[in-house]
Amino acid sequence: MSVELALRLLVIAAAFAWAGFRFARLARPLMATASEARLTPVAPRAWGVVINILGHRRLLRKPYAGFLHLFMFFGFLFLLTAVIQILGAGVSPIFDLDWIGGSTWIAFGQNLFALLLLIGVAMAAWQRLVLAPPRFVGSNQTDAAIILGLIATIVIGMLLQNACRIATGGDASAAWRPLSSLIARGLAAAGMSGASAAAAATAFAWIHMLAILVFLVYIPSSKHLHVVVGIPNVYLRDLTPAGRLATSDLEQPRLGLSDIAQLGRKQTLDLYACTECGRCQELCPAYASGKPLSPKKLIMNLRDHLLAAPAGGGARAPLIGGAIEEETVWSCTTCRACMEACPLFIEHVPKIVDMRRHLAMEAASVPEGISGAVLSIEQRGHPWAGTRFSRTDWRHDLDVRVLAPGEKTDVLLWVGCTAALDARAQKIARALVNLLRTANVDFAILGEDEKCTGDVARRTGNDFLFQMQAAANVETLNARSFARIATVCPHCMNTLKNEYGDFGGAYDVVHHSQLLAELIEHGRLPSVADAASEVTFHDPCYLGRYNSEFDAPRAVLEASGAHVVEMERSRERSFCCGGGGGRVFAVEPPDQRVNARRAAQARETGAATIATACPFCLLMLEDGCKSVAGLAAGARTQPVRDIAEILEEIVIRRSTGVSA
Amino acid sequence: MRVVVCLKQVIDPLTPATSLVLDQKAKKIRVGTPAPPVINGFDEQGLEAALRLREADKEAEIVCVSVGEHFNNDVMKRSLAVGADQLILVQDASLDTFDPYPIASALAAVIRQIGGADLVLCGRQGSDWDNALTPYILSDMLGMPLLTLAKRVGVADGKVEIERVLSDGTMTMAATLPAIVTVTSELGTLRMPTVAARLTAARKQPRQIAFAELGAAAASTHPPQVVGLAVPVAGRNCTFIEGADGAAAGARLAETLLHAGTIRLGGER
Ligand code: SF4
Ligand code: SF4
Numbered sequence: 001m002s003v004e005l006a007l008r009l010l011v012i013a014a015a016f017a018w019a020g021f022r023f024a025r026l027a028r029p030l031m032a033t034a035s036e037a038r039l040t041p042v043a044p045r046a047w048g049v050v051i052n053i054l055g056h057r058r059l060l061r062k063p064y065a066g067f068l069h070l071f072m073f074f075g076f077l078f079l080l081t082a083v084i085q086i087l088g089a090g091v092s093p094i095f096d097l098d099w100i101g102g103s104t105w106i107a108f109g110q111n112l113f114a115l116l117l118l119i120g121v122a123m124a125a126w127q128r129l130v131l132a133p134p135r136f137v138g139s140n141q142t143d144a145a146i147i148l149g150l151i152a153t154i155v156i157g158m159l160l161q162n163a164c165r166i167a168t169g170g171d172a173s174a175a176w177r178p179l180s181s182l183i184a185r186g187l188a189a190a191g192m193s194g195a196s197a198a199a200a201a202t203a204f205a206w207i208h209m210l211a212i213l214v215f216l217v218y219i220p221s222s223k224h225l226h227v228v229v230g231i232p233n234v235y236l237r238d239l240t241p242a243g244r245l246a247t248s249d250l251e252q253p254r255l256g257l258s259d260i261a262q263l264g265r266k267q268t269l270d271l272y273a274c275t276e277c278g279r280c281q282e283l284c285p286a287y288a289s290g291k292p293l294s295p296k297k298l299i300m301n302l303r304d305h306l307l308a309a310p311a312g313g314g315a316r317a318p319l320i321g322g323a324i325e326e327e328t329v330w331s332c333t334t335c336r337a338c339m340e341a342c343p344l345f346i347e348h349v350p351k352i353v354d355m356r357r358h359l360a361m362e363a364a365s366v367p368e369g370i371s372g373a374v375l376s377i378e379q380r381g382h383p384w385a386g387t388r389f390s391r392t393d394w395r396h397d398l399d400v401r402v403l404a405p406g407e408k409t410d411v412l413l414w415v416g417c418t419a420a421l422d423a424r425a426q427k428i429a430r431a432l433v434n435l436l437r438t439a440n441v442d443f444a445i446l447g448e449d450e451k452c453t454g455d456v457a458r459r460t461g462n463d464f465l466f467q468m469q470a471a472a473n474v475e476t477l478n479a480r481s482f483a484r485i486a487t488v489c490p491h492c493m494n495t496l497k498n499e500y501g502d503f504g505g506a507y508d509v510v511h512h513s514q515l516l517a518e519l520i521e522h523g524r525l526p527s528v529a530d531a532a533s534e535v536t537f538h539d540p541c542y543l544g545r546y547n548s549e550f551d552a553p554r555a556v557l558e559a560s561g562a563h564v565v566e567m568e569r570s571r572e573r574s575f576c577c578g579g580g581g582g583r584v585f586a587v588e589p590p591d592q593r594v595n596a597r598r599a600a601q602a603r604e605t606g607a608a609t610i611a612t613a614c615p616f617c618l619l620m621l622e623d624g625c626k627s628v629a630g631l632a633a634g635a636r637t638q639p640v641r642d643i644a645e646i647l648e649e650i651v652i653r654r655s656t657g658v659s660a
Numbered sequence: 661m662r663v664v665v666c667l668k669q670v671i672d673p674l675t676p677a678t679s680l681v682l683d684q685k686a687k688k689i690r691v692g693t694p695a696p697p698v699i700n701g702f703d704e705q706g707l708e709a710a711l712r713l714r715e716a717d718k719e720a721e722i723v724c725v726s727v728g729e730h731f732n733n734d735v736m737k738r739s740l741a742v743g744a745d746q747l748i749l750v751q752d753a754s755l756d757t758f759d760p761y762p763i764a765s766a767l768a769a770v771i772r773q774i775g776g777a778d779l780v781l782c783g784r785q786g787s788d789w790d791n792a793l794t795p796y797i798l799s800d801m802l803g804m805p806l807l808t809l810a811k812r813v814g815v816a817d818g819k820v821e822i823e824r825v826l827s828d829g830t831m832t833m834a835a836t837l838p839a840i841v842t843v844t845s846e847l848g849t850l851r852m853p854t855v856a857a858r859l860t861a862a863r864k865q866p867r868q869i870a871f872a873e874l875g876a877a878a879a880s881t882h883p884p885q886v887v888g889l890a891v892p893v894a895g896r897n898c899t900f901i902e903g904a905d906g907a908a909a910g911a912r913l914a915e916t917l918l919h920a921g922t923i924r925l926g927g928e929r
Contacts, residue, residue, distance in 0.1 A: 068861075255855055361855040371852055379698055380672065388894065390679045464855045 004202070008209070015213035022220040026272060029287060031305055033265040035310035038236045042217035045235045048345075052234050058343040059463065062279070068123035072151070075117030076227070078109050081378040082158050084210045089464045103173030111162075111179040114155045118533035120343075135278025138297050140223065144276075147224045150215045157208030159183060164201035167192050223245040223276045227345040230344055230639040232271040236266045242336065243494040245353055248361075248501045256357025256461060260306050260319050263351070270346040271303035273536030280338035280348065283569075283577040285594045286331040293331035293340035295348045302351070320355055320363075325466035329355045330367050333460050333594065335541040336582030340572055356461030370460050373585035378465055379452040382417035383585060394419070394426035394446050398433050402447035410442035411515070412482035414496065416489035417452050418615035423624065429488055431648035432512055437653055439524040441515075443486070449476050459643040467503070470495075474505035484508035487514045488644075490614045491541035491580075495514050497547070511543055512644055517552040520559045528561035528650055535562035535646070538598065538621060539574035540614035553613045556643045560650045565605045575601060577612075577620035584616045610640045616644055661717060661815065661837075663710045664777035666798075667726040667739060670788040677891045687886040688756070689788070697734055699739070705843045706851035709781055711743050711851065717815065721745050721776065726898045727766040729756035733866060741853035741861035748774070752871035758789050759883040762876065764797035769874035771802060771846055779820055780840040784809055795842045805835040811846035852923040889926025 038045075051057045056073070060066035081097065088095035096102050121151060125148055127133070128141065136144075162185035167170045174181055192200065219225050226233075248255060254262065263271075280286050280295035305323035308316060329352055338348045359365045366374065373383035385658070392402070394415070395602070403409055413436070419429040436443050437639045454469030473496075485507050487493040497509035510518075519525040528658075534556055543549050550571045554564050569575040578584075578594025599621050602610045609626070612618055622640045629635040671691055681692040699707075707724065724739040727750040741746050750766055757763070760855040771777050780802070785792035799806035810822035812829065821834040825846050853861070901916060903909030917923045 053858075250855060250859075364852040364854045366852060375852070376674075380674070380695060385674050387674075388676050388678075390676050393676070393678050464858070 002093075005093060007466075009233065011059065011210070011213065012087060012090050015217055019213075019216045019220070021220075022459050026220050026225075026307075030265060030272070031266050032261065033263060033268050035265045035564035036236075036267075038239075038266055041239075042550065044239060045237070048237060049231055049234050052343070052345070053231055056343075058279075058341070061297050061341075064123070065127065065277075067540050068127065069121045071116040071120030072124070073331070075113040075155075076151075077119060077154070078113035078228065079158070081106050081213055082208075086158075086205065086212065086370050087594060089205075090209060091574045103171075104176050107173035108178075110158070111177045114159055114614050115179060117151065117155050121148050124148055133278070133282070135282040136276075137278070138230060138281070138294060138300075139276035139278055143222050143224075146218065147215075148180045148220060150218065151213055153211040154208060154215065157204050157211055161201050161204035161208050163187055164192070164197045164204055167197035168194060168201065172629075178251075192228070194416050223274065226273050226275045226344060229269055229273045230507065233266070233269050235348070236269065237348075238266075240287075240546075241498040242339075243498040243542065244500065244501075245350065247467070247499075250464055250467070254358075255361040255463075256359070257320055257351065258352035258358040258362065260316065260323075261301065263302075263306075263468050267314060267347065267351060270344075270351075271306055273300060273344045274299045274303065275344065276300060276344055279341040281345075283337040283573060283575075283576060285333055285335060285337070285597070288575070289578070289592045289594045289597055291327075291331035291592050293328045298328065298348060298352070299346060320358065324355065326359060326365065329359065330370070330586070332581055333541070333578055333583050335576035335591055336545045337541075337573070337576065343439050353459060353461060356459075357463055358461070360461030361464055366460065366462075367371060368487045368541050369585045369587045370456075370582050373582065374457050374460060374462050374465060377452045377454065377469065381469075382421055383452060384417055384421040387421040389421050389423070389426070390448070391415075391417075391420045391450060392445075393419075395433065395445070398430065400433055400562045401444040403444035403482070406481075408481040409444040411436070411444075412477075412480070412485045412600050413443050414485050414487040414489075414492050414636050415445055415450060416487060416492045416615065418489040418619070422615065422619065425488075425618060428615060428618070428642040428644055431642065431644040432488060432539060434521075435516060435525060435644060435651060438655070439519045441519070441524075444482075446480075451476070453492045455491040455495045456582045456585070458495070458499070460582070470500055472503070474500055477505060477507065484510060486510050486512055488512055488615060490547070491616065492617045494542045495544050500634070511547070511549060511613070513543065513553040513554070513556055514549060516644065516647060517555040517559075518557065524560070525647070526651060526654055527559035528654075530561060532561045533563070533609065534565050534605075534607040535609045536565050536567055536601060536605040537570070537643075538567070538577065538610060538612040538617055539571055540612060540617045541574065541576050541580050543613055544574055545572060553611070553643050556647055557611055558643040560647045562609070562611070562646065565607050567601050567605055569601060577614075577617040577624070579616035579620040584620060593624065593627065595620040595624030596627045596636060597624075603628060608638060609646070610638050611643050611646060612640065613643050614641070661713075661720045661778045662776070663713060663722050663779045663781060664771055664774075665703070665707045665710050665722060665724045665739070665744065666780065666782045666794070667703045667724050667729050667736070668763075668783075668786050668788070669706065669726060669731055669736060670700045670786060672696070672698045673701070673787040674731070677894065678818060680891055681888040682891065684889060685887060686827060687758070689889060696775050698735060700783050700786050701849075702787065702843065702845070703784070705845065705847045706781035706783050706841075707739055707742065707744065709841075709843050709847055713779075713813065713815055714743070715802055720765075723748065723777070725767060725770050725902050726750070727752075727755045727763055727871075729753055729768070731866075734910045736866060737830055737864070738853065740864050740866075741858045742851055743853075745868040747864075748869055749866045750869050750871055750874065755871070757883075760791050760793040760797055761811070761883065764794045764801060766871065766874060766877040767798055768801040769876040773869070773874065776838065778837045779815065780804065780838070782840065782842045784842045784844045788887050795840055799840045799848070801903070802838075802840070804838050804840045806840045806842070807833050807835055808842045809844045810841050810843060810879070813841055813843065813847075820854075 055513055056066055056070050059069050159180055162177055162180035166174045166181055166184035192586055260443045278296050284295050301323050332352045334349050376383050376385035415429050419425045452469055454466035458466035490511055493509050493511045520527050557564050575598050577598050627635045629637040673689055679692050679741045710722045722744045724744045725748045731749050782795040795900045807822050809825045811825050812823040814821045818837050819834050820839050823830045824833050825844050901909050901913045903912050
């Protein structure tokens with residue numbers, strides 16, 4: 001055995017042992033967790049891997065970053081053949097891949113994909129150094145530089161090794177390696193040939209191999225760990241409805257997340273999978289408004305916290321109050337922008353809500369405004385403490401039927417606390433009633449028997465109260481007959497549709513935008529053909545991102561004769577109004593108001609009216625507009641209106657014969 | 661140390677006026693729709709004061725006492741969920757009254773029957789009738805000194821010391837135990853219970869003491885009478901205050917409120 005071979009063997013064995021040790025250190029806490037049983041169903045899970053990993057679906061939403069990743073990904077994938085070749089040759093002098101085309105098509109592919117990889121690396125370096133998008137703020141930039149450097153070294157080492165070998169004149173694959181041959185000609189012109197070329201080939205082979213081994217040893221502590229856990233993480237993604245949070249088992253001794261070891265396996269894998277790409281941070285309204293929350297930093301901090309202490313032993317610093325501040329946990333609007341953007345399907349919101357569950361149910365530590373709303377749900381069945389209305393006052397002159405137990409209706413109109421109890425939001429309910437009357441819909445309400453669905457309680461961590469609300473409402477609903485429920489509020493829709501199943505409530509639930517769009521389509525409500533005014537539409541998170549309904553509200557607006565102009569952030573990328581996750585009741589620091597930012601974005605479109613389809617969004621945006629308009633001297637506030645109010649105005653105008 | 665906290669079950673003060681039903685015959689206010697009552701908010705603050713005292717003195721025993729009628733046990737048991745050791749309820753139709761005398765008399769009788777108290781904490785007033793008289797009568801009946809409007813309550817060396825809220829500051833007062841203290845809003849709201857404590861409290865039962873057993877006076881000799889009840893008519897009037905800039909508008913706002921009598925200059929009460 002030659003000395004060089006022995007040395008190669010030794011280096012490879014040492015690197016594998018070291019890498020193995022480092023991977024094992026990551027695997028230990030992972031294997032100690034409880035598995036979420038997400039291995040099946042295989043087909044949709046595997047298909048998700050195909051379109052999201054091979055197809056780069058989410059990554060390509062950013063073309064530059066997407067394509068550079070695509071180049072690097074496929075380059076990396078194909079160059080695995082080179083890794084096999086060099087490590088194989090490292091342990092056995094007779095190893096080669098020639099029998100499957102190692103010196104023909106594989107050689108050609110290696111040349112081609114090496115080029116692609118280098119282009120990718122160059123684009124990535126340009127992105128980091130020159131474009132420097134703010135989404136990288138807070139990411140580990142040194143790590144990114146090391147990784148890019150290592151990849152470049154691996155590829156260049158390989159190309160030069162091949163070129164030198166070609167320069168010796170004895171390489172059978174020369175014809176299949178156009179790029180290396182080109183370099184070889186340059187080397188030959190510089191006088192390299194024979195023994196000097198062979199020596200250089202050996203040297204570059206070493207560089208190539210060492211870079212691969214360093215990479216292998218390095219990745220367990222790098223964001224590049226995603227090359228290993230990315231695929232399993234996408235495969236194990238949550239397939240339940242986006243709007244469904246897991247129901248807390250209140251019998252358990254521990255409620256919520258206060259110790260990192262309580263995280264499930266996929267939830268822990270999430271921490272390893274994060275690439276620190278910042279796509280989540282870029283879209284996070286809490287981060288944008290200057291609050292101490294970045295979904296990216298949250299995941300990074302949880303990961304660092306997990307790895308900070310040896311698994312199974314030793315005391316870790318506290319999770320909440322240590323690794324993650326309480327204020328960070330409460331800053332989230334649960335808007336889901338982060339989860340929708342994450343190329344690796346990392347689940348931020350369930351982790352945040354789980355930490356809230358600890359704070360609300362075990363520590364009884366809830367910020368002032370939110371705790372008041374939650375207490376009110378418990379005491380009065382609604383969060384609007386201090387309202388001067390009873391639940392049925394809004395319809396005092398409308399004579400809406402209240403559905404008694406045992407009675408039957410086609411559409412059960414679920415008014416929701418805000419539309420019933422807030423003076424401004426009541427106008428939505430009233431408009432909707434007029435429209436349903438016009439369309440001859442058989443509908444009724446629950447009146448005083450309707451109680452808060454518990455969305456605010458659940459999303460602020462009080463699953464105990466949520467479960468009481470759900471049980472009470474399911475009992476009320478199941479005592480009556482209806483074909484389906486139509487809700488004024490997307491939060492009610494989401495909860496009734498996606499979360500009441502655990503409590504024996506299975507209903508056909510639509511949001512009022514969907515019902516109205518359907519009535520228009522069937523000709524039961526009129527539609528105006530010509531676009532008379534410009535309206536911009538704010539997508540409520542719980543209608544859009546959570547329940548994938550983007551078109552119905554726009555269809556209603558168009559039927560109202562509105563030309564919809566889109567904000568820069570709309571549909572899946574919509575920017576939250578700031579009111580989700582119970583934050584409509586939170587006390588927002590004046591300089592950190594999410595609603596003011598969204599209102600400014602809406603005003604930028606120049607549209608005459610700002611439309612939305614959620615009472616929370618309506619109140620938040622109206623308030624935001626007032627504060628933004630107040631800042632700009634002499635500014636006028638656009639009206640903020642629900643799509644039902646806009647449509648009702650048209651329908652009433654038509655029926656009373658007033659021209660537009 | 662035994663701390664007795666007096667709690668009153670009241671109609672939710674946030675009940676919208678449209679839901680109130682006035683019983684002009686019995687001179688009682690009822691809630692038209694089935695809405696649960698609440699513990700008087702000021703009394704909850706008394707309980708919060710007791711819980712804070714127990715954080716300093718782990719041995720302190722907290723006994724909540726409530727006298728009234730038609731108790732909603734789930735509502736009253738919130739006191740147990742946040743940490744009271746015992747809840748005593750005395751039910752009698754005569755205790756649903758505007759007259760503070762029988763209420764104080766029943767409270768005093770309960771406190772005597774359980775063997776007295778080192779400290780009695782009450783809210784500054786009840787949010788139903790707003791008389792603010794029960795603690796005064798109680799102090800007289802128990803022969804204990806009364807310190808009022810505390811925003812902080814501390815106990816040390818057999819003495820209670822409070823910070824009493826004034827319109828332009830605070831004053832510190834002290835008394836030798838046993839004593840009665842009334843607390844005010846500045847003390848802060850009652851803490852939230854944890855779920856574990858709620859579940860434990862749900863299994864506990866309040867101790868019921870029969871009114872007849874107490875031998876308390878049923879009514880004053882010449883009780884005050886409620887002559888009539890009316891729901892206040894709420895009106896709204898919106899005025900836009902304008903000014904050259906924020907500061908000028910703010911000054912004009914202050915002036916307007918001052919003229920309207922909504923606010924007063926510092927020092928006045
Ligand atoms: S859900 Fe929304 S607010 Fe919460 S972390 Fe994600 S992007 Fe930010
Ligand atoms: S959580 Fe996802 S989107 Fe956010 S930085 Fe990590 S990989 Fe990127």
